[in-house]
Amino acid sequence: MTVIHHAVATRPELPEARGEVSRGIRDRLLGGPGRLPRESDVARASPYGEDLQLALHLCYELHYQGFARVPDTLEWDPDLLRVRALAEHRFESALRHDCRHRPDVEEALADVLVEPVGGTGVSRFLLARGQLWQVREYAALRSVHQLREADPHLWVVPRLRGRAKAAMVAIEYDEYGCGRAERMHARLYADLMADLGLDPSYGRYVDAAGAELLAASNVMSLFGLHRRLRGALVGHFALLETTSPPAAARLAEVMRRTGAGPAAERYFDEHVEADAVHEQLVRREVVAGLLDDEPELAPDVAFGIAATRLVEERLGERLTEAWSRGASALRTPAAPSH
Numbered sequence: 001m002t003v004i005h006h007a008v009a010t011r012p013e014l015p016e017a018r019g020e021v022s023r024g025i026r027d028r029l030l031g032g033p034g035r036l037p038r039e040s041d042v043a044r045a046s047p048y049g050e051d052l053q054l055a056l057h058l059c060y061e062l063h064y065q066g067f068a069r070v071p072d073t074l075e076w077d078p079d080l081l082r083v084r085a086l087a088e089h090r091f092e093s094a095l096r097h098d099c100r101h102r103p104d105v106e107e108a109l110a111d112v113l114v115e116p117v118g119g120t121g122v123s124r125f126l127l128a129r130g131q132l133w134q135v136r137e138y139a140a141l142r143s144v145h146q147l148r149e150a151d152p153h154l155w156v157v158p159r160l161r162g163r164a165k166a167a168m169v170a171i172e173y174d175e176y177g178c179g180r181a182e183r184m185h186a187r188l189y190a191d192l193m194a195d196l197g198l199d200p201s202y203g204r205y206v207d208a209a210g211a212e213l214l215a216a217s218n219v220m221s222l223f224g225l226h227r228r229l230r231g232a233l234v235g236h237f238a239l240l241e242t243t244s245p246p247a248a249a250r251l252a253e254v255m256r257r258t259g260a261g262p263a264a265e266r267y268f269d270e271h272v273e274a275d276a277v278h279e280q281l282v283r284r285e286v287v288a289g290l291l292d293d294e295p296e297l298a299p300d301v302a303f304g305i306a307a308t309r310l311v312e313e314r315l316g317e318r319l320t321e322a323w324s325r326g327a328s329a330l331r332t333p334a335a336p337s338h
Helices: 002-009 021-028 039-044 052-062 070-075 079-100 103-114 121-127 132-146 162-175 187-196 211-222 227-258 262-295 295-325
Strands: none
Touching: 002 021, 002 052, 021 052, 021 079, 021 121, 021 162, 052 079, 052 162, 052 211, 070 079, 079 211, 079 295, 103 227, 103 295, 121 132, 121 211, 121 227, 121 295, 132 227, 132 295, 162 211, 162 227, 162 295, 187 262, 211 227, 211 295, 262 295
């Protein structure tokens, strides 16, 4: 347990650049003499591509644990914030364009409550034919945000009122182990990784994660860090909590079938139980409470649901396509921790 605690708390090294935008930001973080990306550089970057998504990750991580050898003062560096704003605009504009034909909040939530017969997705793939090496890859990739599992959602708490705020805090209290550090969900995830022979160090597998995973992670920070997007963050949170129990039940069975280990089983068993309660709270109190206070935010809640589905589906397609061919879904190998 001591090793895992140390690993989770250690600042990660900066990941390698993936293009001119992420290279310029990385150089600035290391104190290099190069220039930061210009607006034209960001405009040329694909909104869902490796370069722009890593650039956003580099900027966002300054608001979480930061990086080794990077000064804390750069968190609010105005030049970095300017580039981050350009990259965010590029990403958000693409999300809004691709989610322009979205249902309203009630229809969107009703849709995700229905489990499709013979549906697709990562948890279904792993349940049907997943092997231990694929489970390890999935755990390594998800660690990029699961090791700070609830942190992006906390940004919204000061921006909510009444029922929505109270219910959000109640749910997050569970996420943080009800006051017990060893039961924090991020800690349970680190234990899962150790069971699988993975290095549970915070940020260890960012270099292995492709753009699809980084986009699924970045959308949380995009919504969480902007007050104007508080409705989208609530939509994002509602989708995750609503879809978590059935997916967690499938993944718990995968862990048992593949012999992943007791900590791996415990992580998903915990989410089956906890998120079944959270799903009711988030729909009846967080979403309904927010829209009672601010009904004009309904389109933003619907956007948050649609955007989250989009990036999660892109990630699922990337993983299952590679695994169906017997190929790795990682950019770099996931070396064991021992």
